[in-house]
Amino acid sequence: MSEKYFLKHIDRPESNTLAFYLQQGGYRTWKRVLQEKSPEQIIEEVKRSGLRGRGGAGFPTGLKWSFVPRQSASPKYLVCNADESEPGTFKDRYLIEREPHLLLEGMAMAAYAIDSRQAFIYIRGEFAYGAQTLERAIHEATEAGLLGKNIQASGYDLQITVHRGAGAYICGEETGLLESLEGKRGWPRLKPPFPATKGAFGCPTVVNNVETLVNLPVILSLGADRYAAIGSNEKNTGPKLYCLSGHVNRPGLYEFPLGKNLQELIYQEAGGIRKGKKLKAVIPGGSSVPVLRADEIDVAMDFDALVSRGSMLGSAGVIVMDEDTCMVKALLNLATFYSHESCGQCTPCREGTMWMKKILSRIEHGQGRPEDLPLLEDIARHIQGRTICPLGDAAAMPAASFLKQFRQEFIEHIEQKKCPHSK
Amino acid sequence: MPTLKIDDKEITVEPGASVLQAALANGIEIPHYCWHPALSVAGSCRLCLVEIEGSPKLQLSCATEARDGMIVRTQTESVKDARKSMLEFFLINHPLDCPICDKAGECLLQDYTWKYGTSHSRMVEDKRERPTKDLGGNILLYRNRCVLCSRCVRFYQEVVGDPYLFIEHRGYHSDISIFPGKGLTHKMTGNIVEICPVGCLIDKDFLFHARVWNLQRSKSVCPGCSSGCTIYLEHKDRRVFRIRNRENPAIGQQWICDDGRYLYHRYENLNRPESPWTRQAGELKPQTWEQAMIYAVEALQKNPGRLAAIGSAFASCEENYLMRKIFRQILGCEYLSFYAPAIEEADTVYRSGFTIRGDKSPNRKGAGLLLGDQTDFYQAIESGRITRLFLINGDPLLHLTLEQKRILAKLQELWVLDIQSPEWDSVAAHFWPIACFTETQGTFVNAVGQVQRFQRALQPPQGVRPGWEVLLDLLARLAPGAGMLSAADVLDALAMEEPAWRSISYFKLGDQGLPIESR
Numbered sequence: 001m002s003e004k005y006f007l008k009h010i011d012r013p014e015s016n017t018l019a020f021y022l023q024q025g026g027y028r029t030w031k032r033v034l035q036e037k038s039p040e041q042i043i044e045e046v047k048r049s050g051l052r053g054r055g056g057a058g059f060p061t062g063l064k065w066s067f068v069p070r071q072s073a074s075p076k077y078l079v080c081n082a083d084e085s086e087p088g089t090f091k092d093r094y095l096i097e098r099e100p101h102l103l104l105e106g107m108a109m110a111a112y113a114i115d116s117r118q119a120f121i122y123i124r125g126e127f128a129y130g131a132q133t134l135e136r137a138i139h140e141a142t143e144a145g146l147l148g149k150n151i152q153a154s155g156y157d158l159q160i161t162v163h164r165g166a167g168a169y170i171c172g173e174e175t176g177l178l179e180s181l182e183g184k185r186g187w188p189r190l191k192p193p194f195p196a197t198k199g200a201f202g203c204p205t206v207v208n209n210v211e212t213l214v215n216l217p218v219i220l221s222l223g224a225d226r227y228a229a230i231g232s233n234e235k236n237t238g239p240k241l242y243c244l245s246g247h248v249n250r251p252g253l254y255e256f257p258l259g260k261n262l263q264e265l266i267y268q269e270a271g272g273i274r275k276g277k278k279l280k281a282v283i284p285g286g287s288s289v290p291v292l293r294a295d296e297i298d299v300a301m302d303f304d305a306l307v308s309r310g311s312m313l314g315s316a317g318v319i320v321m322d323e324d325t326c327m328v329k330a331l332l333n334l335a336t337f338y339s340h341e342s343c344g345q346c347t348p349c350r351e352g353t354m355w356m357k358k359i360l361s362r363i364e365h366g367q368g369r370p371e372d373l374p375l376l377e378d379i380a381r382h383i384q385g386r387t388i389c390p391l392g393d394a395a396a397m398p399a400a401s402f403l404k405q406f407r408q409e410f411i412e413h414i415e416q417k418k419c420p421h422s423k
Numbered sequence: 424m425p426t427l428k429i430d431d432k433e434i435t436v437e438p439g440a441s442v443l444q445a446a447l448a449n450g451i452e453i454p455h456y457c458w459h460p461a462l463s464v465a466g467s468c469r470l471c472l473v474e475i476e477g478s479p480k481l482q483l484s485c486a487t488e489a490r491d492g493m494i495v496r497t498q499t500e501s502v503k504d505a506r507k508s509m510l511e512f513f514l515i516n517h518p519l520d521c522p523i524c525d526k527a528g529e530c531l532l533q534d535y536t537w538k539y540g541t542s543h544s545r546m547v548e549d550k551r552e553r554p555t556k557d558l559g560g561n562i563l564l565y566r567n568r569c570v571l572c573s574r575c576v577r578f579y580q581e582v583v584g585d586p587y588l589f590i591e592h593r594g595y596h597s598d599i600s601i602f603p604g605k606g607l608t609h610k611m612t613g614n615i616v617e618i619c620p621v622g623c624l625i626d627k628d629f630l631f632h633a634r635v636w637n638l639q640r641s642k643s644v645c646p647g648c649s650s651g652c653t654i655y656l657e658h659k660d661r662r663v664f665r666i667r668n669r670e671n672p673a674i675g676q677q678w679i680c681d682d683g684r685y686l687y688h689r690y691e692n693l694n695r696p697e698s699p700w701t702r703q704a705g706e707l708k709p710q711t712w713e714q715a716m717i718y719a720v721e722a723l724q725k726n727p728g729r730l731a732a733i734g735s736a737f738a739s740c741e742e743n744y745l746m747r748k749i750f751r752q753i754l755g756c757e758y759l760s761f762y763a764p765a766i767e768e769a770d771t772v773y774r775s776g777f778t779i780r781g782d783k784s785p786n787r788k789g790a791g792l793l794l795g796d797q798t799d800f801y802q803a804i805e806s807g808r809i810t811r812l813f814l815i816n817g818d819p820l821l822h823l824t825l826e827q828k829r830i831l832a833k834l835q836e837l838w839v840l841d842i843q844s845p846e847w848d849s850v851a852a853h854f855w856p857i858a859c860f861t862e863t864q865g866t867f868v869n870a871v872g873q874v875q876r877f878q879r880a881l882q883p884p885q886g887v888r889p890g891w892e893v894l895l896d897l898l899a900r901l902a903p904g905a906g907m908l909s910a911a912d913v914l915d916a917l918a919m920e921e922p923a924w925r926s927i928s929y930f931k932l933g934d935q936g937l938p939i940e941s942r
Contacts, residue, residue, distance in 0.1 A: 074865055151512040168593070185590070190486045344571065344597030346467045346589070351512035354595035356547040382508035385471055385480045 002230075005218050005239045006095060006102070007255040016133050018140035021101040027146050030105045033112065034154045037220075042113040046216065048224035050237035054091075055081060055172075055209030056286065056314045057390075065206055066115045067196035069354035074203040078119040079181065082210050083165050085339060086125055086286035088317030091241035092210035094253055096123065096130040099214065105313030106213035108147060108158055109220060114206055118155050122177050125135040125165040134162050134178075158252035169341035173389045174207040176343065187345045188389035205298040211241060232259020236302035246320035247274045259302035266297065267322055275387040277322040281406070285314025287334050288394030310401070326421035327406040328413050331399060332360040338395035347390040348383040355379055356399055370415035377403055427493035430932065437491045443471050443557035453497055454506060454535045457619045461677045461775070462581055468572050470535070472505045481505055498898035503539065509538035515553040518567045526622030526634040532570065551596065559606020560681070561627045562616065564599060565825040569623040571597055575615040582678065583611050584774025592883040599623070600924050605756055610771070610779060613684040617668055628685055629665045632931070637852075638664055641880035642865050642934055643795070645683035645859050646785035650778055651869030652679045653934070656861055656880040663687040663861055663880065673935035674873050680779045689819045693843040697886035698911040698932045699855045700844075707848065712888065712896075715855060719838065720801070720900045727754045729810040731803065734794045736763035736784035737817030738890060739865025740874070741913040743786070743793045744921075745894035746815060753902050760798045761790040762816060780870055782790065785860075792923055792939070801830045810834060815890060816841040823850070840890055858885045864910050866932065868939060874927055875936035 009015035009024070021027070033042065047062030068076060080103070086094035095103055103121075111119045123131050138160050140369045142148040149157050163172045163181055171180040175189035178200050193248050199205020215238055242259040242265060245251045249271030256265070262284060265273065268271035273279050279294040284301065289312040292299075299309045306313050321330060339353035356379050359372050380396040380403075387393070403410060426435045429446050436445040443462070446453050456468035463651065464486050472481035478492035480890060481501060513532060521527040531637065553566035563652065571590070576599065577586045585608060591600035601607070616626045638657040645652045645666070653669040665882065666687055668679045699715040700707045710718075723730065732750035734743040750756040762786050773778040805808045812834055823831070823846050831837060831850040839851040842859040857863075863882040866876050891910045898905055907913050911929035918924040923939040931937060 115598055190464070190483070205840075339595055340593075342594035344592075344594040346510050347469050347570070348570070350594055350597060351515060355512075355515060355548075357548060362548070368545075378508075382505075382512070386472065386505060389468060 002239075002255075002257055004255050006099060006214060007026070007253065009098065015098050016100050016102060016137065016419040018052065018137065018144060022144075022247060026101050026217075027141075027144075029217050030108050030146065031152055033109055033220055034152050034156065039113045039115055042109060042220070045224045046113070046219060048361055049217060049219040049227045049322075050231075050234055051212065051227075051272070052216050052303060053209055054211035054215070054310075054315075055364050056086070056288075057312060061208065061212055061215075061287060064196065064208075065110070065114050068204045068206060069195065069197065070115075072204050075118060076114055076116040077203055077205040078114060078116040078173075079177065079198045079200060079205055079207045080107055080119065080121040080210060081174060081207050082121050082130070083177060084127075084210070084315075085169045085172050086288065086315045086317055087246050087334075088243060088283065088319040088379070089286045089315040090243050090245075090318070091253060093127060093130060094241075095210050095214055096127065096418070097133050100133050101141065102214045102217060103134075103210055104137055104141055104147065104160065106157055107218040108151075108210060109162060109216040110213055111158050112156060114204075117159065118179060119160045120200070120241055121160065121162045122171070122181055123164055124172075124279060125167045128164075131164050136328055138162065142381060152288045159334050168343070169337075170343040170391060171388070173391065176389065177207065178205065185343075187343055188391075190388060191289045196423055199214070202310055215239070230257045232300050232305070233258070235304060236300075238317060240301070242315045243315070244270045244320065245317070247322035247325070248272065248320045251273055259300040260304070262292075262297045262299050262301050265301065265318065271318075271350070273320070273322050277324065278351065279320065280323045281321045281330075283311075283319040283321075283398070285312045286317035286399060287319065287337065287397060288390075289314040290336065290397050291405055293405050324421065326419055327363075327409045328360065328419065329403055329421070331402040332357065332364050335395070338391065340390060342395070343389075346388045346392070349387045349395065352379050352383040352392075353395045356395070363413050364419055366413070366416075366418040368410070368417075370411075370414055371405060372405070372414070373410055393403065425489055425491040425493075426491050426529075427491065427495060428495055429495040434489075440489050441485055441889060442473065442475070442487045442489050442495055442503055445475045445489045446484065451497060453484050454484060454531070454539060455530060456570055457574065458576075458616055459574050460578045462574060462618075465573050465577065466568065466804060470509045471504060472502060472509075473521060474499050474502055484513060486659050486940060489862055506539040507541060510536050511711060513541070513544070515546040516553075516567070518550065520523070520568075521622075524565075524568070524622040525625050525630060526568075526619075530622055531620040532568075532622075542655045544630075551595070556600075558601050558612075559608055560612045560656075561685075562607050562612050563625045563627060563630070565623050565625055568621050571599070571757060572620055574618045575622070575624060578583070578611075578615055578618060578644045580774040582614075582773060582777065583857075584610070584813070588615075594688075610682055611678065611775075611777075612679045612774065613681050620669075624664070629635065633659065633664045633820075639880075640667075640785040641878045643860070643877040643880065644785065644869075645686065646867070647680075647683040647686045647783065648780040649782040649784060649787055649870035650676075651785055651867050651875055652683055652874065653875060654679060654683065658861075658880050659682065661881050663690075667712065667929050669934075671873075671875075671935050673687065673937075674869075674871060675776070677775070678777050679885060680777075682779065685738070687861065690842070690861060693819065693859070694845050695842065695887060696844050696854065696856045696899070697884065701854065707854075712855075712893075714885075716896060719853070719897065722836065723813070724901070726811075727756050729808065730754065730756050731758035731760075731800060731812050733800055733812060733814040734759070734761035734790050735815050735817050736761060736790045737788040738786065738790070738815050739863070739877075739910075740786065740789040740793065740868060740917060741865045741891045741910050742815060742894060743790045744900060744917040745913060746813075747793055748905075749894065749898050749901060750813065753898070758800070758803060759794050761794045762814070762821075763787045763790065763797055764818060764820070768773055776915065778942070784871070786867040787805070788870060788872060788873050789866070789874075792868065793917075793921070795925050799836070801827060804830050804833055811836040813838040814822060814840070815894075817857070817859070817890070819843065821846055823847075840893060842844040855893060857890040857893060858887055862887070866914060867935075872939045873936045874924070874932060874939055876923060876929070876932045 074263040182184040384396040455471040
């Protein structure tokens, strides 16, 4: 049983109060950091810890911070990306609702490190309770002198503002998020310029995921070396939340060091497949990453091992599908999601996602043609890498991988002119 | 300045220019929809992807700055594949209604598909169908044809400074829209039809009137206000069908207003005599030009003391110059001035700086430089200082008040050169029909002092002659040997005489014109 950093209070409903958090030793690291460490030292420490962004891309956090110009005439902003909307992912929601002070403490450290005096939490519109919880936590922490003006007489000010989204998946993309934060339509921006130089309101900005930020108090209390010892190797360090959903006996949120074996996660921790069925497929990192077949799951859940297996860690939203699952229908479900959530700004994604959905719907309903499979692959290939933001890739990758891994099922649908799984 | 290689061609560009700009400026075509030189970079159509050495993925040429030593390729298999697929995406929901689309022939979707796309569609599903919407004014939105380049949306944000249009809904259902209860009622609407790369935004004024490939283009200058925007007159069968913007980088002109765009209608159905007429015993008698000239040569030379000549802010510099030459230099008249309408409104300035002037005449500056200050000749007539008048007009909106008509009736003799006669029927002694701006050539000086040339697009109707030709004829009869044969000759003679025009000649003017020298 490895030590828990994020889920240790899962059975304590009062875990989101300041009183409880302080009682557990919360904010002690923040106060110490304010007194003892310079922003440069924090960045250095985070770099040494090997922390990689938990939003999906796995970009080294310390490195991301170091792109922000040290001297800047304009204000700098820290933005917490709490727009968790990736299907199969529910880790940030837990942290927001149950460990808001851990998030605030992490944000304070990140903001201090990049010298930001104003931070935003962009929270998914549907998380109404989470937004309320955060507002209350910010109020409590400010009253206690842990945020706000002249924190702990250090001369450092930090205001944290909660901004609720309006229900678009695309606003989880960091530049789409910034547009939305500015009050505009959530259309991702062309990069460069990257947010580190020109982000919110044209000012240098760091956008970090909720789970990334809650790692900071852990790093700074344990020290970079002890933190880096957690995980599968020096490039994949720290504790990690895994979201298990689908046909497992015990779906839910699990915490293990980064690099937990996927097979163990499903069969030992989550109690295996429901009703004793056989496993068919696993999407290991939220709906946008390539799917794995049942024989491919003996793999470490970290950024690099999954890439070498042809998939990605993504948000670690593990979606488990048993032998009864119709893979055409599953892909149709995903394609419907992405065509619905495509922002429509750039051509391949706007047109291609809906086209794929229409073709898949035909195949699922027994009207597929043999030439539809190469056509689907073509469309996916034409979307991938040619869009402004990664949503295009996110829509194309599952399509390409489902077709590669489970092609026979698609052929069966076309040959039998119906879905073999439908009753 | 950065030097890069595009398709093995060495190209040097201004710092900050994009790869797309570098290519276009050097005759290398990279297809694009969303990029427009006068608007911000959107980077959304994804059609201008090119290969740049060192980048694993294709790069947007519109959003990539041209840097020194860059190696760009626009004709590789991967670029061609990207273009082909992008055009396929554009076309899957396009109605392919080119036979009834006004844009056909100047449509970038047609052109690019022909050059870079495929000839068949792989989509068997139903297309997205949306009814056509009336945006107000002259603008129709054929939503099925839209490629969502967002040029029109950015035009309103960045040029007009008033975001009338926006993109409604999301993803596949994204749609250009206008706020409820609003219509396009201001004066910049026609520009969005021109910048629309496809047949989505259509002008009702031109709808179903002609196929664009049958139209001829003449370079002209808008006479609607003193901004003097350069325009194309597009015409066939002795009729103008539409006016298009002709950008003039020399004075930073990128747009034209709707007043100018639809102004050609003012010159349709004018009441134009087919020959000069003269008043005899209270009746208007047609004359030949020869008769009119012979009489005028004799009559004008008699008693020039109280003869006055009035030029016009609607007449070309050449015509105003000939007026001066004939009446001051040859006949020795004292009273010279010009007609210009009163300025009744303030300039309208849009966010981008584009200005619609309150001065609704095209050549006030030129007429003023040649004929001196504008004076109230009605008062001079009233006081008896002027008893005979020779006047050229050209303003199709001229309306004489009863008071003005009363004063003009006091004249012993009034010659009028104008494009239409009704206003003068009761007051003029002699009326000479002259060509309107679409039927003649010449130059105007706009509000910022740019001398710009307009070409003749149409033949004047039977019996109607260009004003400069009439005046030149008169000059030749009064003082043979002036040596001028054409409007170009007149301008060159003007330039010899008038210091402000010193550095100007008809051929040096080119399409963009030249500034006059300020004294």
